Structures are given as C-alpha cells and as structure tokens.
Amino acid sequence: xxxxxxxxxxxxxxxxxxxxxxxxxxxxxxxxxxxxxxxxxxxxxxxxxxxxxxxxxxxxxxxxxxxx
Amino acid sequence: xxxxxxxxxxxxxxxxxxxxxxxxxxxxxxxxxxxxxxxxxxxxxxxxxxxxxxxxxxxxxxxxxxxx
Numbered sequence: 001x002x003x004x005x006x007x008x009x010x011x012x013x014x015x016x017x018x019x020x021x022x023x024x025x026x027x028x029x030x031x032x033x034x035x036x037x038x039x040x041x042x043x044x045x046x047x048x049x050x051x052x053x054x055x056x057x058x059x060x061x062x063x064x065x066x067x068x
Numbered sequence: 069x070x071x072x073x074x075x076x077x078x079x080x081x082x083x084x085x086x087x088x089x090x091x092x093x094x095x096x097x098x099x100x101x102x103x104x105x106x107x108x109x110x111x112x113x114x115x116x117x118x119x120x121x122x123x124x125x126x127x128x129x130x131x132x133x134x135x136x
Contacts, residue, residue: 015083063082 001031002050005043007067008059011035016064023058040067069099072118073111075135076127079103084132091126108135 011017017035024033024044032045044055059066079085085103092101092112100113112123127134 012080013084015087016081019083 001045001047003043003045004050004055005041006055006059008035008040008042008064009067010064011037011040013037016062019062020059020064023062024055027054027058069113069115070117071111071113072123073109074123074127075108076103076110076132077108077135078132079105079108081105084130087130088127088132091130092123095122095126 008020011020014037017037020042021033021035024030024042027046027050029046029048029050030044031047032043034043035041042059044050056066076088079088082105085105088110089101089103092098092110095114095118097114097116097118098112099115100111102111103109110127112118124134
C-alpha cells in the first residue's frame with residue numbers, strides 16, 4: 001500500500017470534495033481518498049505507485065489545482 | 069409571470085449554484101432560476117405567485133440559507 005498526501009487548492013465545499021474524491025478514485029489502483037477541506041490536504045491510498053501526472057490530471061479534471 | 073430576487077448565503081462554488089437551482093426548479097410554477105454566486109442573488113421566475121415557505125424550504129434542502 002502506498003499513501004501520499006497532496007495539497008489541492010480551490011475546494012470550497014462538500015461538493016468540491018466529492019468531485020475530487022470521485023476523480024481520484026477512478027485512477028487504477030486507488031483504494032481510498034481522504035480530503036480535508038479546511039487545509040486542502042488530499043490523502044490518496046493505492047495498491048501501487050501512482051503516476052503523478054495521473055493524479056494531477058484527475059485533480060484538474062475535477063476543476064481544482066494540485067500544489068507543487 | 070412573477071420574478072422575485074432572493075438572497076441566499078452559503079453558496080461557494082458552481083456545485084452550490086447547481087444544487088440551489090435544481091431544488092428551486094422543482095417548485096411547481098418555476099420557469100427559470102438565475103443565481104449570481106458572488107452576491108448570492110437568486111432570481112426566480114414563475115408563472116404564479118410562489119409560497120415563500122416553499123422557496124425557503126427548497127433553499128434549505130439544498131443546504132443553504134435564505135436571508136430575510
């Protein structure tokens with residue numbers, strides 16, 4: 001299992017959290033996504049190493065920005 | 069046609085706008101809903117006088133507050 005925490009900006013409400021969670025959850029290998037709305041911390045658990053580009057793309061497709 | 073503008077607080081993003089629009093659109097007689105996210109102004113057009121309680125309930129069911 002791999003767990004990585006990213007910072008995502010632009011999420012303002014529970015709908016935003018749901019959108020990010022849904023997009024990240026569609027990446028192959030992802031088993032859990034936990035979002036802290038206040039801090040923008042998004043913790044992704046997966047059964048393999050994830051391609052950072054896929055993570056960034058998923059966040060952007062949801063309409064938000066990955067920091068870093 | 070009747071057009072009334074309400075002020076709704078708590079909307080922070082396009083998802084919130086969509087939720088409020090959807091709930092208000094379900095009230096019988098409503099023909100159009102226009103939301104200005106920045107100001108919270110929600111303009112409802114209907115083919116009859118709306119029961120203010122129904123408008124308030126719809127906004128609250130979406131998860132937001134009607135001012136006044």
